[in-house]
Amino acid sequence: MFFLLSKTLHFLLMPYIWVLLLMFLALFLRSQKWRRISLISSLVILVVLSNPFLSNEAWRAWEVEPMPVKDVVDYDVAVILTGVTSYREDVPDRIHTSKGADRFLHPLMLYRMGKIKKFFVTGGSGYILKDRIPEADQIKKILVLAGVPATDIITESSSRNTRENAQHTADQLRNHPEWKKVLLVTSAFHMRRAAACFKKAGVKADSFTADFYGYERRFTPDELIIPNIAAFSSWHLLIHEVSGFLIYKLLGYC
Structure with missing residues (x-):
């Protein structure tokens, strides 16, 4: 059962799914206010999670440093x-x-x-x-x-x-x-x-x-400004792992 639940969670934690859901809400909600909130939220997720610098900082903070x-x-x-x-x-x-x-x-x-x-x-x-x-x-x-x-x-x-x-x-x-x-x-x-x-x-x-995802900091335009689909995609793995760690802690597995 836990194995099936982990696979379901893997799907639900995809930022891509969040963006799609928010865009659908922006199209079909009756309230103009909530339609606007949904649209802005989807755009914020896209902009923030596609930023390579922010993605790399998150990886650097989470990954365990290597043993020489x-x-x-x-x-x-x-x-x-x-x-x-x-x-x-x-x-x-x-x-x-x-x-x-x-x-x-x-x-x-x-x-x-x-x-x-x-x-x-x-x-x-x-x-x-x-x-x-x-x-x-x-x-x-x-x-x-x-x-x-x-x-x-x-x-x-x-x-x-x-x-x-x-x-x-x-x-x-x-x-x-x-x-x-x-x-x-x-x-x-x-x-x-x-x-x-x-x-x-x-x-x-x-x-x-x-198998490292984080890398040395780069203060270049392609890191700080230009969106990158690879950065957006990598967030799914990181979010999934952090969530898995917290769930394991909650269940007493680690």
Whole structure:
């Protein structure tokens, strides 16, 4: 039930939906006053959320700062959270990744540097109605293709959200008492919720963030003045994550 509710919330938190709803209200409301308020509100949302500078400031405030690679000590296992691969029925003969592929590419770099001994990849399928190849299995295939021995990769493919990632990781750690030092790897925007869930589950881990959306400040016209559709689109992800974190806190998941 919670999984279905999270998917519904994902849709309702789209700023695009808010703008459409307000524009419809501006067209069909009988009250001239409320029609004007609806129209102005939709324009304000469009202008504010399409500003690259404001978007970047929000990302910089929310994302967890990176740990410098030089500061990474030796870890027994890197726990990689999925959410970065997809499956296409029309192109089924390969693995498809998204921007968040840094979640496994950066740990792979650490593994090559000798800073990580094992990988534990946690995550199943994010689809509601169709069964897909679990994301953990897809990432394992990529790591094996990159030359990592299959014996160094453990997967868990039943998790469907961050809370379950943490719970199943805690179960695995009880089965692997040799994993003393744990490195948690996920996107910078997702680390606040992930780290809190893992702490709640009793997993002691250091955080290693990847996949950043925020960037250095730029005081240029294209950042300060010119609207950008990419900035508007990115707000959906940020709003969704902040809302998810607050809901998890309310429910006692983290």
